[in-house]
Amino acid sequence: MNYIEKYIEENKDRFLEELFGLIRIPSISSVSAHKPDMYKAAEYWKELLLKAGADKAEIFETDGNPVTYGEKMIDPAKPTVLVYSHMDVMPVEPLELWKSAPFEPEIRDGKIWARGADDDKGQGMMHAKAFEMMVNTHTLPCNVKFMIEGEEEIGSPNLGKWCEQHKEMLKADVILVSDTTMIRPDLPTITTGLRGLAYWQVEVTGPNRDLHSGLFGGAVANPINVLSKMIAGMIDDNGRITIPGFYDDVLEASAEERALLAEAPFDPETYKKAIDVEELAGEEGFSTTERTGIRPSFDVCGIWGGYTGEGAKTVLPSKAFAKISTRLVPNQNHEKIAVLFKEHFESIAPKSVKVEVKSLHGGQAYVCPIDLPAYQAAEKAYVDVFGRRPVPFRSGGSIPIISTFEQILGIKSILMGFGLESDAIHSPNENFPLEQFYKGIQTIPLFYKYFAEMSEV
Amino acid sequence: MNYIEKYIEENKDRFLEELFGLIRIPSISSVSAHKPDMYKAAEYWKELLLKAGADKAEIFETDGNPVTYGEKMIDPAKPTVLVYSHMDVMPVEPLELWKSAPFEPEIRDGKIWARGADDDKGQGMMHAKAFEMMVNTHTLPCNVKFMIEGEEEIGSPNLGKWCEQHKEMLKADVILVSDTTMIRPDLPTITTGLRGLAYWQVEVTGPNRDLHSGLFGGAVANPINVLSKMIAGMIDDNGRITIPGFYDDVLEASAEERALLAEAPFDPETYKKAIDVEELAGEEGFSTTERTGIRPSFDVCGIWGGYTGEGAKTVLPSKAFAKISTRLVPNQNHEKIAVLFKEHFESIAPKSVKVEVKSLHGGQAYVCPIDLPAYQAAEKAYVDVFGRRPVPFRSGGSIPIISTFEQILGIKSILMGFGLESDAIHSPNENFPLEQFYKGIQTIPLFYKYFAEMSEV
Structure with a gap:
């Protein structure tokens, strides 16, 4: 057991408790009645970052919901990682379909069940805890900045302007985001495209x-x-x-690109069974992977x-x-x-x-080239934890702010997602497997390590 | 002022109070939570009939909502009129569009504003009060039966069976119904067709x-x-x-029928303006009157x-x-x-x-021939009160039970409606002009008079 695994093992219950505290705040950004909850969530994140070892953490007002920003600068010569996540969640209707209350997290069958368990409180929390681990074990190899917003689920209408206003503060070498999924629990995935x-x-x-x-x-x-x-x-x-x-x-995909996409594992029968439909439907002449990825x-x-x-x-x-x-x-x-x-x-x-x-x-679509050093650092981190090279993947989902970051801050994002398709994000019974949560905390510090090493070269 | 007008004049405020009492019962038949209100309404009608002079009145259970039945038999040799009305009303959503609460009747601009003000509590009450007047002035020329049901707005699913079970009790020479509209306040209308x-x-x-x-x-x-x-x-x-x-x-309408229909007054500009649409729409090759009447x-x-x-x-x-x-x-x-x-x-x-x-x-559609004695009695009654011959009209609306009555009881219905199109039945701000309410009470006894006279011949 290495120092990372040891730290996780010793603190795993507390990590969960801290995540549950965040989940219990019903921070639904699309419903204005939940505005006070956005401030509770922002405050929660601020305390989380300070306790994890940030030099400072602050809640910033925007024209909409607040942003929590925190940082730890260890050495101006070292590379800087800007972590992006969001504290807001989707609405929970239809309520009657939930097996347990959406804002009362429960552990069943090795999974956390709650709105935000994955998207993105669970995945965001992995970064806070990975950061805490690196600080407490004196292994933090980069400067770190956290930007946690409250309007991702409504299209981040105010974060672009806020980034414009804080360009200097947000300077970084890469933006690191966990808000996407892996194809399978045994097949790590780096999302290289977003619709x-x-x-x-x-x-x-x-x-x-x-x-x-x-x-x-x-x-x-x-x-x-x-x-x-x-x-x-x-x-x-x-x-x-x-x-x-x-x-x-x-941009019509080339025959070569389409051939690469076709290599990603996809079983239509499993896919149909999971959502209980007899037949798939979509644009003629394209596969399911293409229909969601490039069309x-x-x-x-x-x-x-x-x-x-x-x-x-x-x-x-x-x-x-x-x-x-x-x-x-x-x-x-x-x-x-x-x-x-x-x-x-x-x-x-x-x-x-x-x-x-x-x-x-x-929001605009986004593409991340796979020859980027940060992409390669992420790849190595996954190999260490999951024992195999991750697959680059074009997701059908949208994180409009990712392309905005590129436009405004000039920084590429690396999308290291640990969610699974079965996590039912945006749906009733959202969940996040405990194993994915802890593996995420284990993988992230390795990204920092390899990214710092590559930057030294 | 004749004896009818005098009686109305002396009792008009009480008539309104009695109607308001009925309206205040939110008897929405399509919402099961209002089931107790159906019984309150049935009880209200029972008391109303007894006080007006019925020999007996009773609440009957059905497989759905109750039916109130009452009668006054003066002479087996005289003709019998069976009055049909309904105590149930439509839902009231969207509530925010109502200018006053739907179940708190208000008088504004010479109209009663409330759900059921016209359909069919207001129009039903006219019959109760016309009956009371005839009893108290000793002018009742026919036997009278009242059948007030509680499921008209949901298609009368149980009244047919109830009629089957009470055929003998319901024996009559004509069914009299006020649940339709007049083309204009100065143009009385007898509805001869229902979709x-x-x-x-x-x-x-x-x-x-x-x-x-x-x-x-x-x-x-x-x-x-x-x-x-x-x-x-x-x-x-x-x-x-x-x-x-x-x-x-x-049945495709003949050229002659269509020519008759085209004689009914209709101004598309007024019609469009009343509902604020720029263009009408419907089946090619048919007029608006035809689109709602015969198509x-x-x-x-x-x-x-x-x-x-x-x-x-x-x-x-x-x-x-x-x-x-x-x-x-x-x-x-x-x-x-x-x-x-x-x-x-x-x-x-x-x-x-x-x-x-x-x-x-x-429910099936219905047609009433205009050479029926009862039709002609109604025509004469309208002439006395409104000063002109009523127009026979094919309505686009449905009262499915009317054709059921014909099938089961073998009795034709006369549809003497006193509502106006502007009454907004089924919509927010349903209303019923006081003048129509009182003119209805004035017209109905004349129908009884002429119908009795014709039956003697």
Whole structure:
């Protein structure tokens, strides 16, 4: 047992307790009623960093939720690692599907069950504890900075501006992030690509009030009928998005790239079984891995309108709403896509309704080259702990702020994720295996070690 | 001032108080939590009938909500009028659109504002008070029976069976109903046609849990995208319903009938302005009056799925739901249509989702011939009070029980409605003009008078 494993073994229960304390704060960033919880979470992180050995830690205000920043500078000649994580979590609805309360963490079957257990309180906590270990064992080889934000799940609308304002303070050689997944528990994965995102809320208004569906039905446009048709028209029979110009900037993957992607292990039967669907669906001519990795997608995340209660109310409703998102790939500009969607959605609306399109958030896609020294340091760290080379992976998810960091701070991010697909992030019964949590704490210090060594050369 | 007007004048405030008492009972039949209110309303009606002069009144249990029945038999040789009304009301959502609380009736601008003010507590109360007037002025010319049910707004699922069980008790020469509207306050209207109804709830299931729209988006069918497409496909570009066989039994109106319908006053600009839409929409080749009167329609009454809260949750939801209704015309069988819809909906579902279709309710359409003596008695009553002949009207609405009465009891119904289109029944801010309420009470006794006279001939 090396010094890292020994430290973890001696402190593992306390690590969990500290994580549970953080999880118990219901810091849902998309619901404004939880604003006070964001401050509790920021305060919690501040104390965590100070106790772990930071020289200083501070809560910064932004135009939205606060950011906790902390640092330990050991030597200006040494490389600096900037750790990024987020203290906010997704909403927890539908509550009735949770087997245990989302903000009361429980250990069952070797996993932590709670909202944020993985995304990103669990993965963020690994960095705090790895840092503490390095400080207490006098093995910290780099300067460390922590930037923990409170708006990742709503698209980090204010962190870009905050980074602009604190460029000097945030100077670093690499940004280290654990907010992604591994393909399998025995197959470590470094995410080298992230999809971008554009997200809207649309409102379709028919008559100025709910009408009797008998007296008016058939003569007045029903906004739900209309919205359904507008949504249906957004994807053609080949699974391609019909917004004019949508694919203009998409970089088509080369045959070689696609061959590499096809090497990643993927078993469609296991995949279908895990989510209980009989058939997969998506853009014609692309594999599942490609559909989520290198191709954009169009999903209605929510829809509502009319009577949704018990029984059969016969109504021709006044309004229908939907929350619509597209995932974007490198080279697509989310701001341009936001405009294209709005123009298209408005143009296909019949005159019998009024439509309103609000852009809720967006972010660019990201790519990390695998010849980067930081990438190679991460690779070596994984080899030491997992016994095999990690796979570079293009994820379908979005962390819009990652490309913003590159634009504003000029720093590349390394995405060392320890989550698993079965962790059900953003869903009921989110969980995080204890083994992944502790292996993460074990792997991170090795990244620091190899990164420092490479920087010396 | 005749004896009817005098009686109304002397008792008008008490009439209102009695109506308000009934309105204050929130008897929403589609919400099971309001079950106790149904009994309160039934009790209220029982007392109302007894105080008005009924020989007896009784609350009957059914498999659903109770029925209040009361009668006054003056002479077996005289004709018998069976009054039908309902004590239940529609849900009141969205509550925030009401200018005053739905179950706290208020008088503003010469109108009663409340849920049920028109449909059908206000219109039902007119019959109770007209009956009381005839008893107290010793002018009642017919035997009278009252049948007040508690499930009209959910399609009267149990009244048919109850009628079967009480055929003898319910024997009558005509059924008199006030649950429809007049075209204008100065243009009395007798509804001679009602559309039928078939209503379903559909559930589309994609993955077995909500998924992260980034990690899975583009590779897994999104049930909202799919449901939207399925709904969109239900109506073609000419506004025709695409369910195979749907129109097979529709009786196409003759050129002569359509010419008669076209004589009814209709101003599209006023109509559009009242509901604030720029353009009307519906089946190609038919006028607005035809679209609601003699043609079937397809409306999504409610839709929901995924994240519908504040902000931008990126989720690929597990499920999407819709409440879907069609209005049917004479000769279409709602049970046949229910099967056609279910088969079609299931057949167009892609293999990437599972669908479930539940039939929530249905009813046949109805037609009343204008050469019926009871129709002519109603016509004369209106002429006396409104100074002009009423217009026979094919309504787009459904009162499924009306055709059931004909099937089971073998009695035709006369639909003497005193509501106005601006009464916003089924919507927020339902209202009923005081003038219509009192004119109704004035007109009804004249119907009894003429109906008795005609029956003597």
